[in-house]
Amino acid sequence: MAQGIIPCFVCIIQRATGTEDYKRQYTSIQINETDHKLALYADDVLLTLSNMETSLPKTLETFSDFRRVSNLLLNVTKSEMLNISYEEQTLIQLTPNCHLKRQKSKLLAYQLPTVPDLLELSWVRKYAFEHTDTVYKEWIPNTNFDNASNWIGNRVPCSKDEVFFEKDKKVSVYVQASHSLTDMYLPLDGEFILAPESGFSASPGNNPDCERGSSIYFHDADQYLWVDPSVWKSALYTDDPEMSKSLFSVDAERIPCQHDDVIFTPETSFRVNFMISISEIQVKSISVQGRRFISDEEFAQHLQTNTGKLQFPSPVQIKITNSRCNDKTGCVCGNDRMIQEICSALMQHTDNKCPEASCVNPLKLIGHCCEICGAAIYLEYTSDFDLDIYRNRLIHTFLSLPTYSGVKLAISKVQRPQSPLGILPVESASEIQIVLIDDKSGSQTGSDAQQLAYDIMSDIDSNGKSFGIMKGTVHIATGSTSSAQQGHMTAGYIAGLVLGIFICIALVGLTFFLYRAGKLSFPSTRSLSFWRRKSESEDEHNVENNGFDNPIFAENLQNCPDVPEICTTGKDKPKEVTLKQSDTNFSNPLYDASSNDV
Numbered sequence: 001m002a003q004g005i006i007p008c009f010v011c012i013i014q015r016a017t018g019t020e021d022y023k024r025q026y027t028s029i030q031i032n033e034t035d036h037k038l039a040l041y042a043d044d045v046l047l048t049l050s051n052m053e054t055s056l057p058k059t060l061e062t063f064s065d066f067r068r069v070s071n072l073l074l075n076v077t078k079s080e081m082l083n084i085s086y087e088e089q090t091l092i093q094l095t096p097n098c099h100l101k102r103q104k105s106k107l108l109a110y111q112l113p114t115v116p117d118l119l120e121l122s123w124v125r126k127y128a129f130e131h132t133d134t135v136y137k138e139w140i141p142n143t144n145f146d147n148a149s150n151w152i153g154n155r156v157p158c159s160k161d162e163v164f165f166e167k168d169k170k171v172s173v174y175v176q177a178s179h180s181l182t183d184m185y186l187p188l189d190g191e192f193i194l195a196p197e198s199g200f201s202a203s204p205g206n207n208p209d210c211e212r213g214s215s216i217y218f219h220d221a222d223q224y225l226w227v228d229p230s231v232w233k234s235a236l237y238t239d240d241p242e243m244s245k246s247l248f249s250v251d252a253e254r255i256p257c258q259h260d261d262v263i264f265t266p267e268t269s270f271r272v273n274f275m276i277s278i279s280e281i282q283v284k285s286i287s288v289q290g291r292r293f294i295s296d297e298e299f300a301q302h303l304q305t306n307t308g309k310l311q312f313p314s315p316v317q318i319k320i321t322n323s324r325c326n327d328k329t330g331c332v333c334g335n336d337r338m339i340q341e342i343c344s345a346l347m348q349h350t351d352n353k354c355p356e357a358s359c360v361n362p363l364k365l366i367g368h369c370c371e372i373c374g375a376a377i378y379l380e381y382t383s384d385f386d387l388d389i390y391r392n393r394l395i396h397t398f399l400s401l402p403t404y405s406g407v408k409l410a411i412s413k414v415q416r417p418q419s420p421l422g423i424l425p426v427e428s429a430s431e432i433q434i435v436l437i438d439d440k441s442g443s444q445t446g447s448d449a450q451q452l453a454y455d456i457m458s459d460i461d462s463n464g465k466s467f468g469i470m471k472g473t474v475h476i477a478t479g480s481t482s483s484a485q486q487g488h489m490t491a492g493y494i495a496g497l498v499l500g501i502f503i504c505i506a507l508v509g510l511t512f513f514l515y516r517a518g519k520l521s522f523p524s525t526r527s528l529s530f531w532r533r534k535s536e537s538e539d540e541h542n543v544e545n546n547g548f549d550n551p552i553f554a555e556n557l558q559n560c561p562d563v564p565e566i567c568t569t570g571k572d573k574p575k576e577v578t579l580k581q582s583d584t585n586f587s588n589p590l591y592d593a594s595s596n597d598v
Helices: 003-018 020-025 052-070 088-094 122-129 296-303 306-311 336-350 387-399 447-467 491-516 525-544
Strands: 029-031 034-036 038-040 045-047 080-082 099-101 105-107 110-112 135-139 162-164 171-175 178-181 183-185 190-194 199-202 215-217 232-236 261-264 280-283 285-288 291-293 317-320 374-381 407-415 430-438 469-477
Touching: 171 306, 190 306, 285 317, 291 296, 296 306, 296 317, 374 447, 387 407, 387 430, 387 447, 407 447, 430 447, 447 469
Parallel strands: 080 099, 135 261, 162 183, 162 215, 171 190, 178 199, 261 285, 280 317
Antiparallel strands: 029 034, 038 045, 105 110, 135 232, 285 291, 374 430, 374 469, 407 430
């Protein structure tokens, strides 16, 4: 629509939508308490309509009124409609002169495809699920007849095949096309859901596309477990859908959390095996066959149908809360109580063991089954912290850089492991876990994640308080033995380490300067030699004081009658010398007392 006529057209639309008659006949899309009717862009107008049988004729009537009043011709044949949920044939009958886009439409440089791809756009998801930063989990496997992976041999049956379903297995099978078969053996309890123009017929046996017939068996539909992370596809709605590809989740958060929307793809059949020890699972909503259930009552009615019983054959109760996380600091997933079952289901695909990590001291994460290489940051936060805002900051400030194009990030609130005595206060029992992994290999494994972790810690040190972050702790595990680190490295610790190294270098430099300037002297070599000789002399003196063997004090003296005082035969008696006065003496003239001459 040309720019020149938009103001006038908008005026007509606004006046028309304000009348009571128009309100009765024109029905827009209402989400919560907001009524979405009209969206204005640079040179386009976007109308949102529901109840097309009344709303669409009224809109076309308004177009006609505008043409009559403005004397400007609207080229209706260039207008486009993007169908979301109505039958196409109905819309074609209501708008014979308006193109109904079945492939791609263009809006604000966006190529808008049909409904399945349309739901991948963030602005559509916002209206569909009422919040831009929410998470949905989509069930991947199905029990469709036309899905080759559902058949042993990995091919869809052809006309010369005999088809077998195990008679004791209950299954719901969606059939998308027509099939000609030689024979088919059905289960005792099950159903076929036939799409339009689909069905079965007896094979004439002359199909050139089927070379030779064989017996082909349908896979066991009970093999897919709710707690298996590999059967779920998760997506986070962010303000940048392209950058959200750099995000991932730890294993416990890959299956539906308590505030997630759960989607089972329309036009598919499925069967969910719960096999868990808990009796209740909480989710925000469940969408089955294009219908979204937001209350327990609605979903309970579906479970009472034959299709519902075949899809969810379990006594486990699924509680639908229809409540999103209202805590801006984030909400814990709530799957920690099932972590053993989650890991057991995941590792059944790898012979019940984790792949070997190619790094030194791999990291064990909260909510993750196997150890990883890379980096993990744990944040202590205040009530001012906003998880969505900080996630977007990490995406736009760091992950958008070419340097970190191979790095993926996971960020969520997790329950902090309790101390053995459980003395941690309730308000400090949770923290923000940031996980960084990269696509490097060998000795470079985790190197980009390590560098990004250091950049984030530096940013926390500078700007953390403004985001409500009190402290950050980082753990590192890389493939290089020289750079591998694991332990507590807070931002303050890193800053202190750098400051300490700087002070040591400064002290060494100052000492060298004072020595060269003559202000500081060291002990001379001569003094050091004196100390060395003195030390050696002391050692020799200590050796001499060890004494020597004196045979007169021998322990086993045979004959000592003359000096019995110095004899002993007791092993433990001390040896003594006794001095006595003797009658034998002589005079020493040198000390003669009567002599007066010296």
